[in-house]
Amino acid sequence: MQTTSIKHRIWNRQQKIAPYLFIAPFFLLFIVFMGYPLISSLIMSFYEMRGFQSKIFVGLDNFTDLLRDPVFWKSLWNTTYFALGTLVLQLPIALFLAILLNSKYVKGKNFLRLAFFAPVLVAGVFVAIIFNLIFDQRAGLINNEFLLFGKEIGWLSEGRYVMPAVILTGVWQWAGFNMIYFLAGLQGIRQELYEAAAVDGANWWQCFIHITLPSLKPVIAFVFVVSMIGSFQLFDLPFILTNGGEPADAGTTIVMYLYKNGFQFMRLGYAATIGWVLFIIIAVISIAQLRLLGIFKEE
């Protein structure tokens, strides 16, 4: 009788502890690999390093230096340029593809879905190498096949063409990925809404404006926010495509500048500062986007 009661008590205690034990690995890993580096990089942004051991407290110097650093502003502009390009070019294309693949008139949908989605499976470095050849001034596909302006465009050698080249590459790589989100959203819209609208005599455009877009709002908000965050963290594509951001930093993004400072110049404090400023920029933009799209409003 007593044995069963002890056994029962141990069992009860195990039942209480076990869930914590099972979730412990995540929290341990999170603290070691995320929490600690986060805190340590925040502390680091108030220090500067030189060499492998000399660390010195510099207060807000890194932040004030950053505000006066023309390359930081240039890289911020380049990154914003890319983000805007994503917004006005990539996402509409993704939505258009989704609508196309959702229509009953298109054949071979499964194949096309896979085809449009496939580029995202290719690692950014390989994409950059392939597009380096495509944008090649003399031998490249674009200048050879589409001599639109009657002259060779130095996509990667003239400053003003560099970010457009990066944006176009981004469209190729990511439009199909965002298409999948839109497609899922489109398939969730109730068919009766369109039928009711048709009864009322609505045309295709009116259906799109009054049914499709409002119904897609949560998906659009999600894709916008995630794309913006991804755009502001852009690194590998321009890094490989432009061979380090030249000419004249025309292809340097914020994360590339962070990398340069941290690893090439060994200014780890300054790099940490750039990281935290980037975090603030992304947070502000994301919150603003969600507000503008009315996601915080209660229905």
Next chain:
Amino acid sequence: MRFQIDSDSFPLGKGPMVMLILFIITSVFIFSATEEKDESIEFWIFANTHYEEYQARVPIFEALHPGVNIKLINYGGSMHDKLLTALLSDFGAPDIVEVEITSIGRFLKGAINEIGFVDLKPRLESEGWMEKLVVSRFTPWSYGGKIYGLPHDLHPVVLLYRDDLFKAAGVDMTKIETWNDFIIAGKQATRDLDGDGENDQYAIVLDRRTESDYFNLLLQRGAGFFDVEGNVVIDSDIAIDTLTFFTSLFNEHKIATPVYGTWHGDPSNFAAMQDGRILSILAPDWYVGILKSQVPQMAGKWKAVAMPAWERGGRRTTTRGGTMIGITKQCQNPDLAWEFLKFAYFDKAGLINRYETTRIIPPLKAAWDDPIYGEPDAYLGGQSLGRLFIDLAPDLPPRYQNPYWSEAADLLNDAIFNAVTEKQTPRHALTEVAGKVRLIISKDQERWGHN
């Protein structure tokens, strides 16, 4: 009291129990594994061609030193970042490592005792190696009176030119002695091929995106970005004069074309060469290797000549690129590492093998007598390229290293582009960069003091 744990009484059932047991077993296995006990040397490499060379050479060294195990790791381009992390965390660095010339600067920051490499100067001097090597090639790996690496190469630069097309333009390139001669010849050979009023066959291709070709010319004149004492000389009179000359090749004389693509090794640059748009290029030994592998069909069309000098009788070469091998302070057996260093860089048989595959000429003077360096090169129409490089080797300019190299080069990339595209005058571009670099250095000196 009997108490048993079986699969049914274990919380949440059988699955979690199996996972926990596997976890415990692997943990025990991982933590009980001990380090290899034999004499092991870890060697990190960033270049594929070097890796292939050492794969063939390491077994020979291991046979000469029984019980020694050399572990080669090729990390490619990201190796320098990994090395930086390992030195920062004071853990996990290799015993031996090869470092590229534009990357070494950042490793030399901080007080002398913090630098992560072993000073090789005492060993080099006591064993008499300094006299046996081209002494200017130690400058990229030296700082503050210490030497942190052995030089892998000389990388002398020659002018590679299209023999057929210069001849067609009535120019004998072997008669060119100075840059002024080159400008006159270049104007003769630069042409508008399709009659649209714009030149499309240029006498020379130069990189305006980066400091590379400008630095070639600057070094040729015995100048640089930093002097031997570490002072910033980016805005010296000689530098401003050199950049003015560099921009004049594009803008005033119109005999230079910017590099097609992102650097001299891009496919579009090779395409432009094949189309006859590029008639010459400043080429170090390793670039000839790239050219051969990328455009083998151009064999017989190129020839090499010493670079034009700045004045008659002046220096006719410069140097571009380089690699060192060094021992890190985390190395447990520096004596053995030193033996391997010498085997990898100073063994004649290995150096001949290296020349056969990469065309790289070694800095070890005694190796130059080998007949292989005099062999005619079919790619260059039977010219003996090795001999030309070796003849120029004793005249190689020093290239002084500096902890602020990366910052300076990064700013100079923009300055060169701005000067060539006439957004800034050469003087303005260079004084601005020099000011910025001095500011970075003085700020560090304010914080840490002079050391």
